[in-house]
Amino acid sequence: MTAIALRGVPRHVRTFLTHFTAWLAMLFIGSLLAACSGGGTRSDTGTTTGTTTTTPATTTLSVVAPTTDCSKLAAIDITDIGGAGSSIASATVASVTVNGVAISYCNVKGTLAPSNTFQVALPVSTWTQRFAALGCGGLCGNLSDPSAQSSFSFSYSCPLVQQGGFVTAATDMGHSGNASDWTTDTQKQADFAYRGQHITTLAAKKLIKAYYGQEQKYSYFIGCSDGGREALMAAQRYPNDYNGIIAGAPAAHFQVQNSVYHGWNVISNSTTGSSAGNAILYSDKIAILHKAVLASCGDTPDGLISDPRACQFEVASIACAAGATDTSKCLTAAEVAAAGKIYGGPVDASTSARLQAGRPLYGSEYSWPGVEAPTTSSSTGTPVPVTSGVFSYNIVTGAYNLIFTGTPSKPNIDTFGYTDSSFYQTYLAENHPLYDATNPDLSAFKKAGGKLILWHGWADQHISPAYTIAYYEAMQTQMGSSSVDEFSRMYLVPGVAHCGGGEGLDSIDLVSKITGWVEQSTAPSSVMTYKLSSAGAVTSSRPVYPYPAVAKYNGTGDWHDGTNYSSDAARYNVRTPAWAGSFLYTPYSPKVQGVAAP
Incomplete structure (x- = not known):
């Protein structure tokens, strides 16, 4: 290039x-x-x-x-x-x-x-x-x-x-x-x-x-x-x-993947719910989450999951106790909420309809750092922008320029409107038969x-x-x-x-x-x-x-x-x-x- x-x-x-x-x-x-x-x-x-x-x-x-x-x-x-x-x-x-x-x-x-x-x-x-x-x-x-x-x-x-x-x-x-x-x-x-x-x-x-x-x-x-x-x-x-x-x-x-899916994962892990925030989940806490998921749902001899959709893991099960001063081995309330949003995916704010069929499944946490979250550890104590080194943000930024070329007004990751199902007709319907x-x-x-x-x-x-x-x-x-x-x-x-x-x-x-x-x-x-x-x-x-x-x-x-x-x-x-x-x-x-x- x-x-x-x-x-x-x-x-x-x-x-x-x-x-x-x-x-x-x-x-x-x-x-x-x-x-x-x-x-x-x-x-x-x-x-x-x-x-x-x-x-x-x-x-x-x-x-x-x-x-x-x-x-x-x-x-x-x-x-x-x-x-x-x-x-x-x-x-x-x-x-x-x-x-x-x-x-x-x-x-x-x-x-x-x-x-x-x-x-x-x-x-x-x-x-x-x-x-x-x-x-x-x-x-x-x-x-x-x-x-x-x-x-x-x-x-x-x-x-x-x-x-x-x-x-x-x-x-x-x-x-x-x-x-x-x-x-x-x-x-x-x-x-x-x-x-x-x-x-x-x-x-x-x-x-x-x-x-x-x-x-x-x-x-x-x-x-x-x-x-x-x-x-x-x-x-x-x-x-x-x-x-x-x-x-x-x-x-x-293609369009859902590079707009709703990756975009939602970014804002779900942001302190502000936008690209302007810092990350909530970092690599060390994701490792704790992953270990807990496999302990709960792993059903193969090496502890992997045969079908993650059958997993009934609750993120709140590894939440830190109220008032805990050492949160290095558990998830804070904000971290629990962020993980829950990533697993759950967006829903329409008015109708509660599911807005995507796919989401990161239980067991995929091992590879979240660098994609859904920064690779940095929270133990450094230094906040990292949710956009820094995160593949989901970068791929959405590039794909938005491609996907929304013919729409009346081109959205960005913050204006897309992930909880309003109208984005399908406003942004995605026109180029669906193309991409x-x-x-x-x-x-x-x-x-x-x-x-x-x-x-x-x-x-x-x-x-x-x-x-x-x-x-x-x-x-x-x-x-x-x-x-x-x-x-x-x-x-x-x-x-x-x-x-x-x-x-x-x-x-x-x-x-x-x-x-x-x-x-x-x-x-x-x-x-x-x-x-x-x-x-x-x-x-x-x-x-x-x-x-x-x-x-x-x-x-x-x-x-x-x-x-x-x-x-x-x-x-x-x-x-x-x-x-x-x-x-x-x-x-x-x-x-x-x-x-x-x-």
């Missing part, structure tokens, strides 16, 4: 954006890692197997070699896809070392007009006739190298990815950075909303045919966070683009033979899994549960934070599951998850089952071993209550603006 792009941007936003590009790159790799990662050794049953890897069964496709030189791809015309001004800047061969093995890629970089920067990595000698588009996170604006898989050096799974079996592609979604220059450009808005990934996919497929002399046999999309939104957007808008889609922690409710990916009618994707895997960490601190559940329920209502089961699965992983991390077992191979489903018609059932040591060795394994089933320890054998678990009944059977944004699940015609995608 250049200094020019940041001119006129407030200092706190500049500070945030300086680190945001690095965070996006981490999230890009993390989303692929979470869908296809692990370490040390394992078999698909979850048992450790010494020092070798037992690979899940998958279709064996012959390796296809290029039929032309990589450099010649620089002359490919892509104006039929992106329009006038679209061009390929370079096509060069480079090697990436993965697990000690050098894999060569023909890396093609270019621009699809007006400003969708993209890169396609085409394996030189290892292509197995598969293609995967990779989603980006946050507000995108950064191009991650789809061939840079050095983070897979500790992985044990996804051999199709690690061994260079896929052509992979990435895009910045039509803009650079997250400064305000693109929030007033309707074409760049469209490219971020839906067009960028689609035209990048079309360009990648054209390059595949030119390089190998044939088309790909199977196409996939892998994304998490906004990449998860992009995944669902593809299923809804372009049902023929991909055979299989993995949507992790999807920011499908959101909540259309529950995926019948066209199903008819095309597409398969969809949704997954979410129960302890996600950025996007509540309750939103993903609500969307999945809306799909069932719209299409029928049996119909949804024919093409979709959803997995919720205890203790896992946003797109990975947290205290849970966050290494999971969903790529082998989606390829097995698409290519062998083998619908996934249980999926083994893993926890790794800092050295990359497996320390524990546990299965997750299609929602709403949960894993239950059988009571005998090592509880660290996933083979000692079986499927158990749901812990919670209440469907998502009605909320003010329920209209988001009514099938709608997607909004198209600017240059239409081919």
